[in-house]
Amino acid sequence: MNPAILLLALTAVPLGIASFIEFRSQSSPRALYGMIGAGWSMGGVLLIVVGVPGIIFFPGLIGIMLFGTLMQLRQKKERLQYVKAGLLTIICGSLAVWMVFL
Amino acid sequence: MSLKGRRRFFVVVVTYLCVFSLYGMFFGYPVSPAKPTEIYDFVIEDKRYSSLPYIHETIYTNGKGFLAVATIRTISAPNSAFSAAFERLDSYAEDYIKEQYGVEVSIEEDSRDEAFRIAGHTGVKFTYSVTKQMAIGFPPFETVQDIQLAELGAVAWFCNVDFESVILIYVTPLYFDDEHALALLSDQVFSMVEEVECH
Numbered sequence: 001m002n003p004a005i006l007l008l009a010l011t012a013v014p015l016g017i018a019s020f021i022e023f024r025s026q027s028s029p030r031a032l033y034g035m036i037g038a039g040w041s042m043g044g045v046l047l048i049v050v051g052v053p054g055i056i057f058f059p060g061l062i063g064i065m066l067f068g069t070l071m072q073l074r075q076k077k078e079r080l081q082y083v084k085a086g087l088l089t090i091i092c093g094s095l096a097v098w099m100v101f102l
Numbered sequence: 103m104s105l106k107g108r109r110r111f112f113v114v115v116v117t118y119l120c121v122f123s124l125y126g127m128f129f130g131y132p133v134s135p136a137k138p139t140e141i142y143d144f145v146i147e148d149k150r151y152s153s154l155p156y157i158h159e160t161i162y163t164n165g166k167g168f169l170a171v172a173t174i175r176t177i178s179a180p181n182s183a184f185s186a187a188f189e190r191l192d193s194y195a196e197d198y199i200k201e202q203y204g205v206e207v208s209i210e211e212d213s214r215d216e217a218f219r220i221a222g223h224t225g226v227k228f229t230y231s232v233t234k235q236m237a238i239g240f241p242p243f244e245t246v247q248d249i250q251l252a253e254l255g256a257v258a259w260f261c262n263v264d265f266e267s268v269i270l271i272y273v274t275p276l277y278f279d280d281e282h283a284l285a286l287l288s289d290q291v292f293s294m295v296e297e298v299e300c301h
Contacts, residue, residue, distance in 0.1 A: 004131040004175065005265055007124055014120035018113055048262050054178020 005049060012041035029075065033068025037061055059095045066092055128265075129155040133173040134301035136221075136261070136268040138162070138294040144169070166284060167291035168273040171298060176260070176267040181216055181226045184258035184269070188214075188228040191256055195230070207234045209254060218257065221268075221299050225259025232273075250276055261300035270295055 019034025044057030066088040073081045135148075135158040144162040151157040155175045162169040192209040199207055209230050218227035232252040237244045257270040274291040 002134075002264055004128055007128040007131060008177065008265060011121050011124040011128065014117045014124075018117040021113070048178050048265075051262060054260070054262070055180050057178070 001049075005045060009042050009045040012038040012045075016042075029071030030068050033064055033071065037064040037068070040064055059092070062088060062092050062095060126154070129175050131175060132156055133158050133175050133266050134264055135160055135173045136171055136266070136298050136300050138169075138171075139297045139299060140294065142290045142294070144290075144294070162294065164287050164290065166275055166287045169291055169294055170271045172269045172271075174267045174269065175265065177265065178262070179260045179267045181224065181259070184226045184267075185214070185216055185228075188226065188256045188258070191228065191254075192230050195254060205234070207232050207251065208248070209233075212253075218259075220257060220259055220296070221261070223259045223261065223300075225257055225268075227255065227257045230254040230256075252276055255295065257295060257298075264300055266300065268298065268300065270298060 016035055016038030019031045019038060022028065023031035023035060040057070040061055044052075044054070044060070048054045048057070066085065069081055069085045069088055072078075073085060130153055133156050137160060141162060142164070144164045144167075147161040147163075149159055151159040151172065157175070158173045160171045162171075189211075192211055196207060196209050199205055199209075209232050212229045212231050213227075214229075215227045218225050220227075230253070231250050232254055233248045233250050235246050236249045238247050239245060252273050252275045255270075255272045255274075257272075258267065260267050272291050272295050274288045276288070
């Protein structure tokens, strides 16, 4: 395998490890969806190599992050989580518009 | 900030530093340059255009025709991104020719194929006609006509097996269509474009 692809797949590992550590200490939805997101990203890189269209993976990752943030918000009403949820919703909405019109 | 908060902040900073370092290494990793399978007797100029992202550029010229191949380290790039870039290529090329050579030409899009099959991938291909207004005949019977001088073409696709995007720009003059030897040079450019491989 091309080492560049391995490097790109590894970019999800630090976030996955950090989420795993957080999940072990406090099983928060944010940590759970962090791990799912890391797995999705790594899988995405490998699936693109075999020909799956790459356009589905980044919006999918943002969607997972948004879902995780909303789940976290249901448990803890933190101001930072509201900001994060707002930003992710804007990114998600922009991506949806971009995917439909481009 | 509490000890727990400080620890969490440290973990977040280290995590994102690792992620950005890995992205840096990915984008800086040398590409395997795309190239045509047959290069005839074209003169080749090979160079690294940029290090981050890594861009390799190869220019093939035969005195009449011109083919530039850029291989760029990218994440998955949709064809719509290439199309959006090529939609601005005509005005950019007009300005470039005017600045570099002081020649006023008009470049207009002739065709576009957003499902162009090349090197086992689906890419986009745009073609443009390069025309110039010229005076034909002698005074007082001269007329000003738009004469097509060349065809400019742009092809791009994403090589998923290497995580590289390949962009080809070619220019082939058309004014010698009736001269077999010169027309052959033009055919060679088209043939090279069709036979470019990802690596």
